[in-house]
Amino acid sequence: MDGGSITFSFFLIFTGAAIFASVALYTRQPLIIAYIALGAAIGPYGASLVTDLKLLSDIGHVGIIFLLFLLGLDMQPRALLATLRKSTVVGLASSAIFALMGFAVARLFGFSALESLVIGAAMMFSSTIIGIKLLPTTILHHRHIGELMIGLLLLQDLLAIMVLVLLGAAGGNKAEDTMLWEIAFPFLALPLLGAGAWLAVRYVLLPLITRFDRFHEYIFLVALGWCLGVAEVAELAGLSAEIGAFLAGITIATSPISQYIAVNLKPLRDFFLILFFFSVGARFELALLSTVLLPALLLSVLVLGVKPVVYRYLLKGMSEKRVLAWDLGFRLGQASEFSLLIAYVAIANGLIGQSASLLIQATTIITLLASSYIVVLNYPTPIAISDRLRRD
Template sequence: MNSIYQEFALLLMVSAVIGAIAVRLRQPLLVAYIIVGIVVGPALFGWVGAHDQIDLLAQIGITVLLFVVGLKLDLHHIRHIGPVALATGLGQLSFTILFGFFIVLALGKGWLEALYVAVALTFSSTIIIVKLLSDKRELDSLHGRIAVGFLIVQDLAVVVAMTIMSGLGGMGEEGVGGMALALSLLARLGGAALLLFVLMRYILPRIVDTLARSQELLLIFAIAWGTTLAAAGEYVGFSKEAGAFIAGFSLASTAYREAISARLSSIRDFLLLFFFIDLGSKLDFSTLGDEVGTSIVLSLFVLIGNPLIVMAIMGYMGYRKRTGFLAGLTVAQISEFSIIFVAMGISLGHVGNSALGLTTLVGLITIALSSYMILYSHHLYAWLAPWLGVFERRHPFRELAVEHAQRDTVRPDVVIFGLGRYGSRLAHALTQQEIHVLGVDFDPEVVRAQQHHGMNARFGDGEAPDFVESLPLAGVPWVVSTLPDYASNRALLHALTLNQFKGHIAIVARDEAEAARLIHFDQVEIIHPFNQAADFAALDLAARIASAELASVKEPS
């Protein structure tokens, strides 16, 4: 290339093309960006030589990423992490680190490299999981909220691990004893905590209040504050990553955290592109071949072991096997933090490049496979359900607590499956018309909320024939499903057929494509909420226009 500008233009265009292919294949962009680095790097075409510039942008991207993580972890949010999410998160972390460490040791690695890789295997990608659950409309479901809860626990663990390992930067140096190293680490942690308290209590709120008068200036300050503390963290013997997190956390309790986070998100995503491209371009394929077997073993450990421990913990705590399975799939991959954590170990001199190559291979395998596992989680559960009974108590008390609440004995006129925004509004509107409604939802908190508002609501899984059999469906004229996907509606129809339901069935279709698939079911009426809302709005607006014209005609001239 003739200039750095042309190299960057080519880099961005290749990223856009390969990224589009990844989206088409329903893969996270993280995988695409690493592939871009491999394609444009010396391993294949060698198109890009501006490695210093890319490395600088990559470091700033990591700084912004850790800053945003700290920004979102305000003290109020941390205090309200549920006991289930906390227990599951800590249990999964402990299991993966302990067993992962011994597995990596058994595969011939040194103890420090085994420790780094084992810790890296514990982290799951919050960004990827939230995106996948949001696309499936499961972010607010019971398993979705529990998963987000223990992902927050993992985010906290990332920062703790980075802080401790960066504080142990003197490991291996001659003349540095273990006690001296521990005392030095404690002194630096204490100093950082004291400085953070003073900044959050007395200084930063006033500064941010002044700067917030200009949104552009607030954004510049956020980036400047993050990079400054990142540089300071590296200077005092920690790492840039730990300093960036502290910078974000120091602003997490301000009233402007959401505004700052929203503006930084797109900048973070753009700059992280260069980190993963830089990572892909530096992969040494001459040594990666030796790590293929190890990466497959560790990938199987993450893909199978992590979900199993989550299912075991959640089953013990009183959740059904289905909830544990769906939540467990969210930890069946490692994250961008895993790669960043090992890269930090290289910069500290703790591990070599082989550890980063191994972690990257495990990341590519687990992220690619787990994305499909989450996308097709309900099909996967239907296939594996007969063998998952060991992960469910005979009395799953947490999920049964709402199911055994007092129920209305009046035969319902309508049973509505799914009490989200549309389903709950439909139920309340019918109730106002003195129509008896029974609402069903798989989320205990949704059921409690609707019961609090006076609805006859019952907790249960509409896809389970045994539960559908327990409902008072005899003589019920209508069943309405607002379930979010085709597979769930098909399972509900199968359960209703098995229980010989004789009434009418209506299913809410969210778009024309979904309606086209649902129309193939016999004796099912399709509700088009958006079309009906538009038709009603058109009739109402036309009536208003006609009324106004009639009034103008009657006015005396």
């Protein structure tokens, strides 16, 4: 068999995922851990059976796009605006605290001021996948904690876009006015994209769906095309594909067909998310871990310990219930997929060295693993090991 073919890679990944998932379930471990462990085992820094990580990572990223699209399908525009208003203060204050924490740890271990700023920025964000994937559907869509989580994660997405734009501009030696325009443009493009998507849905998409709603395959294709199309336009406008997909979902959330689309897209979303988590594990160079082990462990412990506490007190200050504040804090108590992307962009632009990039990657993966355990073993999730905690 051709070890470099995409078919053979898929065979290894999904057969391996089934085996690792079986072991994980027998030993009462979260399934996400199995997918990351599989990536480390057969990726280029393990057995080197799967080596085309760029392609697999890009394919796996589609899972995050579908995840945000499904979220949008279950949120009305008015509810979104109310949620963002409630979460803005908490999101900005918590991000500032986490950035200072990452900066201080990096400086403590001798990283330069610029590297420390990048490391601090990477610690600001929580994982959209861990936060949403491990929240039961009924809680996510119909309870206050789900609204708060979506608001915080969307705000973090906007901040992450700003950080990525800054990194790209800083690495390109661009003029100051050009940098300011590149930073401002995504925020000007966001309302325009939302308005354009709403008009397209009202005058094109919904009439088509209404006319041909008896052809289920057609609705499925239209939904896929709409989700990926708006995601692509969002990227061209300087936003992220995730935000575009979320807007695509919101704009058709009022349609009666939205729930049918959501149910049919879930298996496709899970297919791509398995690839995403595999690529996360496969990218990590275990042989180099020893060079940043101490700062990575310290930063991971701080992320896992400080983030829940910060969210708990900030949310309590907004009169949220103590139990909800702790619950949300632990569910968002990890680094993010955006942290990995920041590390890749920063090192590609020559802003940080290999050690700083590896520190961000190690901290992100350690916190993703540990946070998954914390949430799955202590809070209701769709993949809980305990029957008492399993919810969907």
